Amino acid sequence: MIKRDGLLLVISGPSGAGKGTICKALLEDDRDIKLSVSATTRSPREGEVDGQHYHFVSKDKFKEMIENEEFLEHAQIYDNCYGTPKAKVIENLKNGVDVVLEIEMQGAMQIKKAYPEGIFIFTLPPSLKELKNRIVGRGTETAEEIEKRFSSAFDEINKIKDYDYFVFNNEISNSVKEIKSIITSEKNKVSRYKDNILDKFREEL
Amino acid sequence: MIKRDGLLLVISGPSGAGKGTICKALLEDDRDIKLSVSATTRSPREGEVDGQHYHFVSKDKFKEMIENEEFLEHAQIYDNCYGTPKAKVIENLKNGVDVVLEIEMQGAMQIKKAYPEGIFIFTLPPSLKELKNRIVGRGTETAEEIEKRFSSAFDEINKIKDYDYFVFNNEISNSVKEIKSIITSEKNKVSRYKDNILDKFREEL
Numbered sequence: 001m002i003k004r005d006g007l008l009l010v011i012s013g014p015s016g017a018g019k020g021t022i023c024k025a026l027l028e029d030d031r032d033i034k035l036s037v038s039a040t041t042r043s044p045r046e047g048e049v050d051g052q053h054y055h056f057v058s059k060d061k062f063k064e065m066i067e068n069e070e071f072l073e074h075a076q077i078y079d080n081c082y083g084t085p086k087a088k089v090i091e092n093l094k095n096g097v098d099v100v101l102e103i104e105m106q107g108a109m110q111i112k113k114a115y116p117e118g119i120f121i122f123t124l125p126p127s128l129k130e131l132k133n134r135i136v137g138r139g140t141e142t143a144e145e146i147e148k149r150f151s152s153a154f155d156e157i158n159k160i161k162d163y164d165y166f167v168f169n170n171e172i173s174n175s176v177k178e179i180k181s182i183i184t185s186e187k188n189k190v191s192r193y194k195d196n197i198l199d200k201f202r203e204e205l
Numbered sequence: 206m207i208k209r210d211g212l213l214l215v216i217s218g219p220s221g222a223g224k225g226t227i228c229k230a231l232l233e234d235d236r237d238i239k240l241s242v243s244a245t246t247r248s249p250r251e252g253e254v255d256g257q258h259y260h261f262v263s264k265d266k267f268k269e270m271i272e273n274e275e276f277l278e279h280a281q282i283y284d285n286c287y288g289t290p291k292a293k294v295i296e297n298l299k300n301g302v303d304v305v306l307e308i309e310m311q312g313a314m315q316i317k318k319a320y321p322e323g324i325f326i327f328t329l330p331p332s333l334k335e336l337k338n339r340i341v342g343r344g345t346e347t348a349e350e351i352e353k354r355f356s357s358a359f360d361e362i363n364k365i366k367d368y369d370y371f372v373f374n375n376e377i378s379n380s381v382k383e384i385k386s387i388i389t390s391e392k393n394k395v396s397r398y399k400d401n402i403l404d405k406f407r408e409e410l
Contacts, residue, residue, distance in 0.1 A: 122395065124402070128409045157406050165393045166402065181389035188370045188383050190327065197329070197371065201362050204333045 002196045006093040007186055008115055009033070009100040009179070012108035013123035014156040015149050016135040018169035022123055023102040025176045030183075036089050036101045039065065042080035045140055055085070073103075073110035078145070082107060098183065105159055112162070119186055121179065122163035126170050128153055207401045211298040212391055213320055214238070214305040214384070217313035218328035219361040220354050221340040223374035227328055228307040230381045235388075241294050241306045244270065247285035250345055260290070278308075278315035283350070287312060303388065310364055317367070324391055326384065327368035331375050333358055 011026075013019050027035055039055040041062050050056045057065070062081050066074060072090075074083030082104060092099045101111065111118055125131035132150050135141060141149065160166055165182050167175045186192065216231075218224050232240055244260040246267050255261045262270070267286050271279060277295075279288030287309060297304045306316065316323055330336035337355050340346060346354065365371055370387055372380045391397065 128406055154406060154410055158403060160395055160402060163395050165390065166395055167393060178389060178393050181386040182393060184383060184386035185370065185390035188372060188387060190365055190368050190371055197365060198363060201333055201359060205359055 002193055002200055004096065004187075004192050004196065005117070006095065006097040006099055007183060008089070008093060008111075008118040009098065009183070010108050010111050010118050010120045011100060011102050011123060011179075012105050012120070012163070014105075014125070014131065014153050016131050016138070016153075017123040017125045018134065018175075019102050019123045021172060022167065022169060022175045022179070023100060025172050026100065026179055029176050030180065033098045033100050033183075034092050036084055036099050038101075038103065039071075039083045039085060040080060042082075072114055073107045075104060075106040075110070077104050077106065078148075084111070105156060109162060117192075119165070119182065120163040121182065122160045122166045123175075124157070124160070124166050124168045126168060207398055207405055209301065209392075209397050209401065210322070211301050212303040212388060213294065213298055213316075213323040214303065214388070215313050215316050215323050215325045216305060216307050216328060216384075217310050217325070217368070219310075219330065219336065219358050221336050221343070221358075222328040222330045223339065223380075224307050224328045226377060227372065227374060227380045227384070228305060230377050231305065231384055234381050235385065238303045238305050238388075239297050241289055241304050243306075243308065244276075244288045244290060245285060247287075277319055278312045280309060280311040280315070282309050282311065289316070310361060314367060322397075324370070324387065325368040326387065327365045327371045328380075329362070329365070329371050329373045331373060 011019050011023050023035070027033060037051065037053070037055055039057050039062060041057060041059050044050065044054070044056055048054065059081070062083065065071060065083065070085055070087070071083040072086040074081060084101060084103065084107065089099050103111070108120060112120055125134065131153055135146050135149055167178050169175055190197070216224050216228050228240070232238060242256065242258070242260055244262050244267065246262060246264050249255065249259070249261055253259065264286070267288065270276060270288065275290055275292070276288040277291040279286060289306060289308065289312065294304050308316065313325060317325060330339065336358055340351050340354055372383050374380055395402070
């Protein structure tokens with residue numbers, strides 16, 4: 001095994017495109033990838049567990065974490081704040097452990113600035129109609145919120161240009177297969193190893 | 206299916222690293238990929254079939270093809286000339302068909318200049334010792350040729366920096382799996398689609 005840093009997979013995309021579902025299925029399929037758990041000031045949805053789905057924190061606590069520079073990124077989405085605690089992610093990457101982040105699009109772009117070696121994956125709904133159905137079906141947003149989100153859907157999809165890869169959220173097993181191929185190919189990228197490959201052969205001379 | 210050009214996979218690497226074996230196994234595994242057959246002035250090795258392994262041509266014919274600009278690249282390796290006929294490759298790519306090229310390293314770099322969208326894969330032997338064993342085992346080279354090739358092996362491996370990906374030729378099924386992952390991930394690369402992804406969604410608005 002030739003030494004390299006872990007991969008940082010950033011899975012983002014429009015609300016309702018299914019980044020959460022894809023991320024969950026990926027983690028179930030590949031137990032070696034660690035999930036970075038975000039901090040948020042929003043209320044837990046039904047079934048969400050603190051420390052597993054999110055670190056649910058108060059607005060004051062969140063503010064304190066910003067001041068202490070504990071975030072790799074943070075953003076306000078509508079009325080809620082979300083952030084990625086920095087220390088654990090960096091520690092894992094340095095130890096060669098792959099980390100996945102499921103994150104809103106504002107946050108993804110902050111991560112890209114802070115860590116351009118990250119792999120930025122954009123989840124796409126099969127269609128705009130399908131996207132709307134999913135947001136409505138989730139039943140967690142008000143009618144006004146749904147309209148707000150849908151109206152910005154195409155603008156959000158336009159942001160795909162800032163990403164490395166896209167994955168359609170069509171059939172979940174296929175989406176996971178594609179992300180796993182992306183992981184494999186990134187592990188075979190020459191640029192991720194600096195001189196470590198040459199060093200392996202140099203030792204023989 | 207969103208329209209894109211076919212992928213041009215360029216499989217190269219040091220002599221004896223096993224690019225031929227890997228390429229053959231890949232083509233057997235994935236019948237949708239087309240092999241580009243090179244032209245060469247060298248004599249057929251035992252079992253090599255004209256038009257399948259190479260187009261075996263005379264030195265005069267090769268010269269004529271150069272003059273008519275029929276090559277995507279051509280190079281002289283030791284005493285023999287090798288070249289990649291251009292027309293068929295470009296036709297396939299434009300039709301969305303993926304093409305694989307197995308090629309010496311000089312030729313690979315000419316292709317990179319002519320077609321930078323190509324995917325450049327460097328095959329690595331498990332070790333330098335293993336590389337020498339393979340060249341000797343092939344039994345087609347004289348002792349002098351073997352020494353010449355082995356002495357340049359490390360210099361050749363140094364050229365890995367010009368490539369996108371590497372694949373160790375360790376276990377063939379694993380090498381093929383890695384190349385197939387590279388193909389899948391490249392098909393999920395945003396940059397390969399220009400505005401075609403956005404156009405798909407724009408139609409719905």
